[in-house]
Amino acid sequence: MIRLSQSQRSGLVGAALLAAVLVVIGVATLYFGSRYQIRLVYSAYVNLIVVLGLQVFMGNARITNLSHSAFMGIGAYAAALCVTPENIKKISLPAAPWGLADFSLDPVLSAAIAIVITAVLAFLLGLFIVRLTSIGATIVTLAVLVIVHAVFLYRTDIFKGNQAFFGIPQVFDLGWVVGIAILAVVVCRLFRESRWGIQLRASADDEVGAAAMGVQIYKLRLIAWVLGAVILAVAGICYAYFLGTISARPFYFNHVFLTLAMLILGGMRTVTGAVLGTFLISFGLEGVRYLETGPVLLGIDLPEALGLSGIALGAVIVLTMALRPTGIMGNREIETLFVRKTF
Amino acid sequence: MEYVIQQGLNALSFGAEYALLALGLAIVFSIMGLVNFAHGEIIAVGGYTMVAFAALAIGNPVIVMAGAVIAAMLASLTLERVAFRPVRKADPTTGLLTAFGVSIVLQNVFLMFVSPRPIAVTSLYFLDWPIEIAGIRLASLQVFETLTTIVVIVALMLFLRRTVLGLAVRAASLDFEMVRLTGIKANRVFAMAFLISGLLAGLACIFIMARRGSVDPHLGFDPVLKAFVACVVGGFGSLPGAVLGGFLLGAVEVAMLVMLPQSLGGMTDAFVFMIVALILIWRPDGILSPAIEKGDKL
Amino acid sequence: MTPARPLIDEGRASQADRMLTIQDLHVFHGPIEAVHGISLNVERGKCISLLGPNGAGKTSTISAITGIARATGSIRFEDREISADSVEARIASGIAVSPEGRRIFSNLTILENLTLGAxxxxxxAEKGRDIDHWFSLFPILAERRDQAAGTLSGGEQQMLAIARALMARPKILLLDEPSLGLAPKIVRQIFDLIGTLKDKGMTILLVEQNATQALKLADYAYLMSSGRIVAHGTADELGKSDKLMAELTGVA
Known part of the structure; x- marks a missing residue:
């Protein structure tokens, strides 16, 4: 029996509250949503898992990561390569090397392999990244993003580049992704409130001081980095297992900025912030996209305004940074709000 | 031998462009720790200014070029006032993310109000013609670009050494508060840094446009990504480092183009970034980084 | 702790002579209040010393005068309230500071440091004359005028910091711990210099932990502890009081 600390127990309360919100949104969509809305909400949940994976490293170590979409891509492609039936791979990847087209595995094993591959890659990269100072580390993560993307584009015999990698069986539905997102929330909260998480956050506030107290900052950063990568791989798998087709484009800069904006708006220091930011931007952007198409509102025929969603996204980042750099939640998790209101 | 010289000159002109842009990033970073990712959009502002001149049927190349540079400088100043002033004292991460946000906003403003597609600008084609010296074939544009960069570096050096404001900019990279304590207005120092940064972006814009002949919302993204890398490699915040990083990156890129087999052509960027990552792992603060002290005062 | 004596010592100076008057000053570092409502006067042409142990709030007080630290209360300089002014405006009105830790621009040459001071x-022409003046006073600075200031020794850096402050031809000079971390011989040189400045009529607010040396120079002194002024008086009065020793050594 693992004994949880006081902060972890209050973390579990917070996680339970967030889980309740996730379940309500999921169930409501499942029963009342159209096919389109289910797809939309599903992708919001996938992005939520991405943002949570991002939060584990960025929120605790406070180093900006720009490579998260690449790790999501690695997870998605690895799982897709394993799970897609041979007969489809023979058609879509006729030139695949190393016998990649000659086998297929069940979804669970495929996911496990994808997670292990992503984790090992993240570990090897992490050995270097965690030793760098903040901007240097950010640049290397940027380099990782560019390199991984270039590999996806270049090895068309394996990844099909910007063309669709199709034929992935649809394994997951909305229920699955809600469950996995809840699991991710719990993991993130438990890590945040664990001794490691607390030490890591302390070292982000005062690196020299924490080191003087015996905090092994590189080790802790590495743990957070790999844990984040695993969660990102899971997000990639959820993405591939629902859509059935993937391509390199969604795992590049646009997605990096989108998910960063979500985390920043909600507040990168807390898991609650990650959840809040993801839903605000997911649903907010959907509204803006509607405006983009030039609808008729209140009898006024609005012009088509391509780019409006991008402007909104950028503005969210700029305004958050200017007015409230720690995001909406700041350092507060959901249960502290609840407690304050109750008493 | 001629081939080597030819490629060396190519590397020089590649490097010159990166050095121009990297200097623009470094001068802002040195005084406020801001990694200005929106620098690329400043270049695009210059490009769209050329489009505007074309639309007004103003073809005089001097006016077009001066207009683009001035527009870039004004845009840079405006960004400082509107977007970066609130995060002036914030940590580098906050600044970096703000700059990302600004960059996204501007790209989409171009997309929304001008066009998502490239617009041709032909007024600067005249800058580019082939020349041949002693059997070495060059583009005139490469020569202009390298010369301009050299002139700019010398001028910048003179400014930073001979004028009070230049001294203040250098001193501010070490201790901004102390600069204020000599009575120099902080706003003037920031404005000057962004003005110079915009000027450099505007000059780079002329060369980029003369070569590409078109502008689209993402015009500046790739060049600035490279310049960013050059800065990091040279040592962020170090002006000599930015120049060194720029030319080094130019050399690496040309070497990649020459040495990588044709089949790996698509991987040039990947290799460039890999080398960058390796340099950073070797020297985490860049090659010519200014010393940074962690911890408390004495 | 006994409260400080009345805020304004009427017997000491007439209103007109006051160059810098601080009343009920509270200084903050972020949410933490470092100085809890102090009041002090600096008269024209006098050397006033602010003494106290580490962490007493002396540097915070200096930072509040220059506008670097957030503060509430009144700061009057030459009969003008400056507490709402920007840092730059306060410097322009005639306040110069040689800060704690010297903070010379180590990446600039000595000459460039002095140029920035002015x-x-x-x-x-005047700028040139001032630079010549300081170079004649400190030949070592003249010798190395084109070297990076970071290559100077601690004592030389302190000289440079003071010279840089004086290049602005200020009406008042704030000196924050000029003797900190220097060898005794250098400390004597620094205090000799301060004495010379005083004799020439410069108004000086001298922050020091080295009470013995500071009291030799000062006309009047304030003793700070834990963000409050706990005693003040002429150098003689304060030098004889037990309080000074108690505060500075921690032995009651």
Missing amino acids: ALQRDQ
């Missing part, structure tokens, strides 16, 4: 000085 950043607001419009008259080029």
Whole structure:
């Protein structure tokens, strides 16, 4: 029996509250949503898992990561390569090397392999990244993003580049992704409130001081980095297992900025912030996209305004940074709000 | 031998462009720790200014070029006032993310109000013609670009050494508060840094446009990504480092183009970034980084 | 702790002589209040010393005068309230500071440091004369005028910091711990210099932990502890009081 600390127990309360919100949104969509809305909400949940994976490293170590979409891509492609039936791979990847087209595995094993591959890659990269100072580390993560993307584009015999990698069986539905997102929330909260998480956050506030107290900052950063990568791989798998087709484009800069904006708006220091930011931007952007198409509102025929969603996204980042750099939640998790209101 | 010289000159002109842009990033970073990712959009502002001149049927190349540079400088100043002033004292991460946000906003403003597609600008084609010296074939544009960069570096050096404001900019990279304590207005120092940064972006814009002949919302993204890398490699915040990083990156890129087999052509960027990552792992603060002290005062 | 004596010591100076008057000053570092409502006066042409142990709030007080630290209360300089002014405006009105830790621009040459000190000085000829003056006073600075200031020794850096402050031709000079971390011989040189400045009529607010040396120079002194002024008086009065020793050594 693992004994949880006081902060972890209050973390579990917070996680339970967030889980309740996730379940309500999921169930409501499942029963009342159209096919389109289910797809939309599903992708919001996938992005939520991405943002949570991002939060584990960025929120605790406070180093900006720009490579998260690449790790999501690695997870998605690895799982897709394993799970897609041979007969489809023979058609879509006729030139695949190393016998990649000659086998297929069940979804669970495929996911496990994808997670292990992503984790090992993240570990090897992490050995270097965690030793760098903040901007240097950010640049290397940027380099990782560019390199991984270039590999996806270049090895068309394996990844099909910007063309669709199709034929992935649809394994997951909305229920699955809600469950996995809840699991991710719990993991993130438990890590945040664990001794490691607390030490890591302390070292982000005062690196020299924490080191003087015996905090092994590189080790802790590495743990957070790999844990984040695993969660990102899971997000990639959820993405591939629902859509059935993937391509390199969604795992590049646009997605990096989108998910960063979500985390920043909600507040990168807390898991609650990650959840809040993801839903605000997911649903907010959907509204803006509607405006983009030039609808008729209140009898006024609005012009088509391509780019409006991008402007909104950028503005969210700029305004958050200017007015409230720690995001909406700041350092507060959901249960502290609840407690304050109750008493 | 001629081939080597030819490629060396190519590397020089590649490097010159990166050095121009990297200097623009470094001068802002040195005084406020801001990694200005929106620098690329400043270049695009210059490009769209050329489009505007074309639309007004103003073809005089001097006016077009001066207009683009001035527009870039004004845009840079405006960004400082509107977007970066609130995060002036914030940590580098906050600044970096703000700059990302600004960059996204501007790209989409171009997309929304001008066009998502490239617009041709032909007024600067005249800058580019082939020349041949002693059997070495060059583009005139490469020569202009390298010369301009050299002139700019010398001028910048003179400014930073001979004028009070230049001294203040250098001193501010070490201790901004102390600069204020000599009575120099902080706003003037920031404005000057962004003005110079915009000027450099505007000059780079002329060369980029003369070569590409078109502008689209993402015009500046790739060049600035490279310049960013050059800065990091040279040592962020170090002006000599930015120049060194720029030319080094130019050399690496040309070497990649020459040495990588044709089949790996698509991987040039990947290799460039890999080398960058390796340099950073070797020297985490860049090659010519200014010393940074962690911890408390004495 | 006994409260400080009345805020304004009427017997000491007439209103007109006051150059810098601080009343009920509270200084903050972020959410933490470092100075809890102090009041002090600096008269024209006098050397006033602010003594106290580490962490007493002396440097915070200096930072509040220059506008670097957030503060509430009144700061009057030459009969003008400056507490709402920007840092730059306060410097322009005639306040110069040689800060704690010296903070010379180590990446600039010595000459460039001095030039920046006179950043607001419009008259080029005068600037040149001032630089010559300081170089004649400190030959070592003249010798190395084109070297990076970071290569100077601690004592030389302190000289440079003071010279840089004086390049602005200020009406008042704030000196924050000029003797900190220097060898005794150098400390004597620094205090000799301060004495010379005082004799020439410079108004000085001297922050020091080295009470013995500071009291030799000062006309009047304030003793700070834990963000409050716990005693003040002429150098003689304060030098004889037990309080000074108690505060500075921690032995009651």
